[in-house]
Amino acid sequence: MGEPSLRERAIRHLARREHSRSELARKLAAHGDAEEVDEVLGRMSELGLLSDTRFAGAWVRGKAGRFGAARLRRELTRRGVAAETIDEALAAECGDSELDRARAVWQAKFGSAPGDARKWARQARFLQSRGFASDLIRKILKESPDESA
Template identity: 60%
Template sequence: MKKPAASLSSTALRLLATREHSRLELRRKLAARADASDDVEAVLDRMAETGLQSDERFAESFVRSRASRFGAARIHRELGERGVDGETAASAMSEALQEDELMRARSVWQKKYGVLPQDHREWARQARFLQTRGFAVDIIRKLLKETLDESAQG
């Protein structure tokens, strides 16, 4: 049995109380419980009007939570998958990702490996790991080139 609009509002409030949600995420979760999509859109509009739901706030929160583990490319893609438009995503990322991308990549690499690649096979493995984390190829090359050069000298 599907829920009426008043119940959808309370469901939306409960979801938003646990964490920020994008409009698309909230729509998907409420649509499974609604009789009509008009009810869902009315609830979403009301939540946005009252400031309870905000894609900007969601994007800022999302970027802050992911910044220490992922690169800009992956964060941007995941925001898009959650229905955040490109302009909002770029704005949230420029504010939250003040730290240099190379420094963040180095931090992620250090936590996972911490040991310099000794050969090209290991270098490729570490590069693939960083690439799946969303770091740009030029950042990966710079980081692993530094480490490979340092190991060759030492």
């Protein structure tokens, strides 16, 4: 029982979850040279086992209920997915409007309007960390009771 081949390692990773080509290349890099890794990844793509489009769609589907488009885009970019693929996945998988998703995330966490500027800032920071745009945050929080916030 020797070391598993690069192909076997790639299949094991893909059996657990979808991976982007970049992620899988990084995971396999320690076990072979760049040419071998590229060859295995090319073969996985030919067989339909590796697809950045499928990965991006699955990622967005799984995370869209908790995060805004900016955060989803940033995470997919970090994982090596092309901008066009990200745009397609966001358009296809984010059926609800960004405002509706932001409102649902806010409602699940807080449920009531902020009573003062400190609570408003806390709720705004939370939504911003989830990747929602500032204009959406202001709409949801019904404008600040204190303009300095």
